[in-house]
Amino acid sequence: GAGVSQSPSNKVTEKGKDVELRCDPISGHTALYWYRQSLGQGLEFLIYFQGNSAPDKSGLPSDRFSAERTGGSVSTLTIQRTQQEDSAVYLCASSPQFSGANVLTFGAGSRLTVL
């Protein structure tokens, strides 16, 4: 597609429920990233995928968080047993390849509210 698409744009859930957030990157982009934006915390790196390589999961805050990327394209971020501190905007980004010099193109984000 023309840009990075994320869904849902807004999600309200109850504490303890599982949620799935979806990211559809720009066609042909091999690198895909997930970040979390919390008020006053800036952007926190969660995970990235590059082609068929093993993902870098070093930023996932707990084992309740997981992510998959199927067929080198669409990615799903899953949060199990959600907690109130998980409330944030989850941003997905993609880039043509895995390089520190590349510009990331971000989606509009998925705003998660855990009641």
Add this chain to the structure above:
Amino acid sequence: AQSVAQPEDQVNVAEGNPLTVKCTYSVSGNPYLFWYVQYPNRGLQFLLKYITGDNLVKGSYGFEAEFNKSQTSFHLKKPSALVSDSALYFCAVSTLTGGGNKLTFGTGTQLKVEL
């Protein structure tokens, strides 16, 4: 570990006046430096980057930034601010070595341009 500091949570400037948004970084090796902007209810957009070469980098919407290696800074500047420049600005750093391809972001600076 790489890090970015944006010492000002908010910067206020009158329209037509010059603006500066400060950023300092810490990284092992040569840095790749970026500025991104986030308008209300929208994803992050790329403004400019420094990879190598001329220390003064020009980007979108009349913004520029100067890489200063001795001061480990990459301040964002614009000669004449517009009300439409009001947004949240993020500085970010990555590097070539040791998995540093992950962009590390600062906490953001809210720029408010007033008439």
